[in-house]
Amino acid sequence: MAKNRGELRIHESVDELRTDLADYVAELSEASVKERGVFAIALSGGSLIGLMGKLCEAPYNKTVDWSKWYIFWADEHVVAKNHADSNYKLAKDGLLSKVVPAIHRYRVPIVPSHVHSINDSVSAEEAADDYEFVIRQLVKTRVVSVSEISDCPKFDLILLGLGPDGHIASLFPNHSALNEREEWVTFITDFPKPPPERITFTLPVINSASNVAVVVTGESKAESVHLAIGDVGPDGPLIPARMVQPAMGKLVWFLDKLAASKLEDSNLNK
Numbered sequence: 001m002a003k004n005r006g007e008l009r010i011h012e013s014v015d016e017l018r019t020d021l022a023d024y025v026a027e028l029s030e031a032s033v034k035e036r037g038v039f040a041i042a043l044s045g046g047s048l049i050g051l052m053g054k055l056c057e058a059p060y061n062k063t064v065d066w067s068k069w070y071i072f073w074a075d076e077h078v079v080a081k082n083h084a085d086s087n088y089k090l091a092k093d094g095l096l097s098k099v100v101p102a103i104h105r106y107r108v109p110i111v112p113s114h115v116h117s118i119n120d121s122v123s124a125e126e127a128a129d130d131y132e133f134v135i136r137q138l139v140k141t142r143v144v145s146v147s148e149i150s151d152c153p154k155f156d157l158i159l160l161g162l163g164p165d166g167h168i169a170s171l172f173p174n175h176s177a178l179n180e181r182e183e184w185v186t187f188i189t190d191f192p193k194p195p196p197e198r199i200t201f202t203l204p205v206i207n208s209a210s211n212v213a214v215v216v217t218g219e220s221k222a223e224s225v226h227l228a229i230g231d232v233g234p235d236g237p238l239i240p241a242r243m244v245q246p247a248m249g250k251l252v253w254f255l256d257k258l259a260a261s262k263l264e265d266s267n268l269n270k
């Protein structure tokens, strides 16, 4: 593995990965609630949500303190919240709505006002501005911490997927959004994978998080995993996933065997 590419967790099966991912999120949630009283987590869309499914099952459904979760999206598609392409809808249907109160004797479920989805009734540009404003208010009250080395928010955990083209969140290879250094949340109207209108955390925000996890399964992602963390040499392509380099935080890659299949043996032994 190339230098500074974080911790690599390769799993024999997707099921094993799902269990490890649930353990990891539950542990970070517990540590953050203990330290700060809250857990500020940013989700992505795509396959990630299905891979987080075990969090809705025992023991996590009972042990995780859902009431302390503040939920954000590292990227969102600018569509109505009830649209099939909405990352909010995906997470609500596949995860958040499954954390049900009936099974909790001592805990309360996710608090609706802690779920920070985008304003879906405005343009992509306005939705990005709006979302950044919301995050700024929560940084002021320290629901979201602030980075010690920049003025960026420091999320307790940002969860990312990886596209076969190397994109993370809605940061696409060679797109000008990758150069954004001032805004926390930016907008895109020409994303190559539908839907074209999106908002996304910028790299400075992703790289200011306390923890970033990139979760990848399947052979179709093997080449981008290689380009993201393998030895590509100084002239290798700099895909967005390779630009995920938390300044102070911890980066973990959750891969299944197929996604890891193009990593060199030397990467795996380290």
Ligand SMILES: O=C1O[C@H](COP(=O)(O)O)[C@@H](O)[C@H](O)[C@H]1O
Pocket (backbone or CB within 6 Å): 044, 045, 046, 047, 048, 075, 076, 087, 160, 161, 162, 163, 164, 167, 168, 169, 170, 193
């Ligand atoms: O467009 C997107 O794709 C990525 C990757 O999705 P996957 O289904 O290939 O895992 C996702 O992380 C991102 O949130 C989404 O907007």
